[in-house]
Amino acid sequence: MKNMLLAPPQTCGDCPIRHRAICSKCEQDELAVLETLKSYKDYERGETIVWAEEPLTHLGTLVSGVASLNRTLEDGRCQIVGLMLPSDFIGRPKRNSVAHDVVAATDLTLCRFEKPVFEKLLSNSPALLSRLLTMTSDDLDAARDWMLLLGRKTAREKVAGFLSMLVRRNIQHDGMPSGRGIELSLPLTRSDLANYIGLTIETTSRQFTQLKQDGIIELTSQRDIHIPNLANLFREASEPDIALNG
Amino acid sequence: MKNMLLAPPQTCGDCPIRHRAICSKCEQDELAVLETLKSYKDYERGETIVWAEEPLTHLGTLVSGVASLNRTLEDGRCQIVGLMLPSDFIGRPKRNSVAHDVVAATDLTLCRFEKPVFEKLLSNSPALLSRLLTMTSDDLDAARDWMLLLGRKTAREKVAGFLSMLVRRNIQHDGMPSGRGIELSLPLTRSDLANYIGLTIETTSRQFTQLKQDGIIELTSQRDIHIPNLANLFREASEPDIALNG
DNA sequence: CGCACATTTGATCCTGGTCAAAAGGCGTGG
DNA sequence: CCACGCCTTTTGACCAGGATCAAATGTGCG
Structure with missing residues (x-):
């Protein structure tokens, strides 16, 4: 089975x-x-x-x-x-x-x-x-x-925005992480992800490697991501980091 | 006043x-x-x-x-x-x-x-x-x-899609037009329109002139549009023209 | 008529798309 | 255990659609 x-x-x-x-x-x-x-x-x-x-x-x-x-x-x-x-x-x-x-x-x-x-x-x-x-x-x-993400954000912001959204939904249900970092497991293939943020798989992939090189994210495996600093991620997504306060 | x-x-x-x-x-x-x-x-x-x-x-x-x-x-x-x-x-x-x-x-x-x-x-x-x-x-x-329009449609499809949406909402409340053509009055400035469909005013304007030249729309004034053939408009928007049946 | 603002048009640039190939993962079977 | 094949992901080279910057034209109003 x-x-x-x-x-x-x-x-x-x-x-x-x-x-x-x-x-x-x-x-x-x-x-x-x-x-x-x-x-x-x-x-x-x-x-x-x-x-x-x-x-x-x-x-x-x-x-x-x-x-x-x-x-x-x-x-x-x-x-x-x-x-x-x-x-x-x-x-x-x-x-x-x-x-x-x-x-x-x-x-x-x-x-x-x-x-x-x-x-x-x-x-x-x-x-x-x-x-x-x-x-x-x-x-x-x-x-x-x-709609704001799809209509007005750059490829890099879209990828960072997707990750930010996932983090927020995790936090919402599991509470704030203890340290400043956080683990994330992608529930989507690259292809689904691209279709969600309105890009092609190729640009999505490129933005991932960029964010990795810039130290915003670390890939522990194909599907698992470590985010050392949430504020950095939110900044890349051009989102206010209200989730960090309150 | x-x-x-x-x-x-x-x-x-x-x-x-x-x-x-x-x-x-x-x-x-x-x-x-x-x-x-x-x-x-x-x-x-x-x-x-x-x-x-x-x-x-x-x-x-x-x-x-x-x-x-x-x-x-x-x-x-x-x-x-x-x-x-x-x-x-x-x-x-x-x-x-x-x-x-x-x-x-x-x-x-x-x-x-x-x-x-x-x-x-x-x-x-x-x-x-x-x-x-x-x-x-x-x-x-x-x-x-x-979201589909913002994420996946071309500039031309976006403008046609916006007009199609307006037409549908008009039809919904006023019933089907008698002939095949229809009049439309834009409730938005070019700038608002651009912000709605995720483009700049310049590309929006260019697409308008294109659609005009291709006979899809006719501008009677800055704000008033005549659409000679709805099916053509829906096709440009890559939308199924369900509004025409039923 | 003239001013302020909205819209259109033009020229050029750049982000992201497309097409193609290489690299990486993973399960199957020898 | 490794070799093979399939599929996903990454990387590369090039292209094009829409953005940007700038100027011209149109429009409404005092």
């Missing part, structure tokens, strides 16, 4: 992302209902979870792994318009399709509900509805941040 | 955007409550309605005119990350600031609520909450569409 996925949690109480997913505002009684209606499904790296413009049958939360939202033009040009990490919500209620493919960037596990079932839950649970609004608003803010 | 704005409607019943704004799903009783709490405010072209990272005191709906959401870097580079047209909702509940300036691109009128007041309304009205979720999801879809 190609790959063993971690066994998904059996109960919501054990769920590692329980406190930041769509269900995080639900009380015990609501949670009990969700528990009976959810089901887990695993996908392998490269599998398409949802096809653009095709009927959307399930909605759900990413429990582990990484997925990308891919928008592709007829001639093959591709832009990744969203990166889904554990606890992110995938799909859109009250719509029978979405405009992008959802693709497993790594092996991953989904906690799913059938779409009509979830829609009914939503209409009966203000906690769920309000949490989904907050998460959607956060996604919108992130998308707009990314 | 520099400019007379249209008098805003006195009652929600007269409101021109009543059926597609945040309040469109409210019943008469809820509407009556909103009526007592709303207030109108006019802004002149160029005025900043909300400053990025500054306390957000009001939320509301754009009644008339156009506003842009501007994200600006320290060195002056600017990207417009959203274009607000009448009926769009401005601001974010449960957050005390936003990451972008909101700027009046034309003279405009807002239908506003004080933020804490609106938040209370939201928590008591599923109709309001659910409508806001739908609108936010639509904004997210639009932002992701735009």
Whole structure:
């Protein structure tokens, strides 16, 4: 067998992302209902979870792994318009399709509900509805941040900006690192990465070697990065380093 | 006086955007409550309605005119990350600031609520909450569409794509045009437009003259455009012309 | 009419794209 | 354990689309 996925949690109480997913505002009684209606499904790296413009049958939360939202033009040009990490919500209620493919960037596990079932839950649970609004608003803010990166930043800033984004999302959930440095593991291939930041693989690669030579990052392996100084990275990304204060 | 704005409607019943704004799903009783709490405010072209990272005191709906959401870097580079047209909702509940300036691109009128007041309304009205979720999801879809344009499209496609987007939004509200052609009035200066599609004013202008020479568009005045054939425009934008069917 | 500002046009430069080849990783099988 | 082949990533040489700098033209308003 190609790959063993971690066994998904059996109960919501054990769920590692329980406190930041769509269900995080639900009380015990609501949670009990969700528990009976959810089901887990695993996908392998490269599998398409949802096809653009095709009927959307399930909605759900990413429990582990990484997925990308891919928008592709007829001639093959591709832009990744969203990166889904554990606890992110995938799909859109009250719509029978979405405009992008959802693709497993790594092996991953989904906690799913059938779409009509979830829609009914939503209409009966203000906690769920309000949490989904907050998460959607956060996604919108992130998308707009990314528009600035795509529209106005240089290749070097784009790569540094991507790494900064990953660091921020790590910090958000794991807390501040003890020292000033930090370890990072890339969840994307160079090709995905390029499609996410609006460059070619070649320029992306070149910028990586540049940042390495300039001491901003250190590659411990193909996928693992050590960042000796976060402030330096944020500066290269032309981002305010608010994540370091507060 | 520099400019007379249209008098805003006195009652929600007269409101021109009543059926597609945040309040469109409210019943008469809820509407009556909103009526007592709303207030109108006019802004002149160029005025900043909300400053990025500054306390957000009001939320509301754009009644008339156009506003842009501007994200600006320290060195002056600017990207417009959203274009607000009448009926769009401005601001974010449960957050005390936003990451972008909101700027009046034309003279405009807002239908506003004080933020804490609106938040209370939201928590008591599923109709309001659910409508806001739908609108936010639509904004997210639009932002992701735009990421594709910013990250992967050529200058010519970007300009054509901008015009296509305007046409679609017009059609959405006014219905299909009778003939195959359509009139369009640009709500943005060249500079705003360039900042929206991630180009300089110079390239934007060059692409306009190109599209003009190629017969895709005809400029009747600086701001007014005639599009003889929509399908041609959509093709230049590398967009599927779904808006023409259905 | 004349001034201020927006837009267009022109000439040149440079960042990132393209095409091509080399180097590095990794799994399979001898 | 190593050799082979496949695929990903890096590096190189060259090209081109859009940026930059500068000037001309157009437009609205006092």
